[in-house]
Amino acid sequence: MEACTEVLNQAADAVTAHFGAAPERSVTSDAAVVTGPPMLHRIWRTDTQAVIVGPHADNGPYGYLTHLQLSASPLSLARELPPEGDTAALERWIEAHVDW
Numbered sequence: 001m002e003a004c005t006e007v008l009n010q011a012a013d014a015v016t017a018h019f020g021a022a023p024e025r026s027v028t029s030d031a032a033v034v035t036g037p038p039m040l041h042r043i044w045r046t047d048t049q050a051v052i053v054g055p056h057a058d059n060g061p062y063g064y065l066t067h068l069q070l071s072a073s074p075l076s077l078a079r080e081l082p083p084e085g086d087t088a089a090l091e092r093w094i095e096a097h098v099d100w
Contacts, residue, residue, distance in 0.1 A: 001037050004055070007068055011053045012042045015070070019044055019051075025081055027090055029055055041094055043081070050075050050097040073097045 016022055023042035030038055041054030049072045056069035077096050082089030 004037075004068060005039060008039060008042075008053060008055070011068070011070055012040075015042070015044060015051060015053055019046075023053075025084075025090070027087065027094070030091075043094070045075060045081070048075055049073065050077070052094060052098055054094070054098075056098055069098065071098045 012023065021044070023044055025043045026040050027043075028038045029041055039055045041052055044051040052069075052071045052073075054069065056067045056071075078093055082093055
């Protein structure tokens with residue numbers, strides 16, 4: 001778990017350095033978003049893309065594996081982030097942008 005968290009932190013640092021800005025939003029994943037231990041999803045948005053660093057479930061036959069993923073998807077899927085505190089809506093937003 002510690003090694004996964006360290007890799008996610010390094011990836012987030014690289015994205016932050018590239019964009020010159022901290023993530024716009026961070027949320028700890030739970031079983032609704034991805035199988036496996038809770039880890040942070042970090043979200044950045046550009047004019048056209050959603051960029052997310054976080055865990056991603058294995059959709060193969062094993063199902064219990066957790067992958068670490070950097071995803072970039074069109075913001076046209078859902079441009080605006082849900083309001084702060086609406087965790088369920090943010091989980092749906094993340095799912096829409098990492099599994100498009």
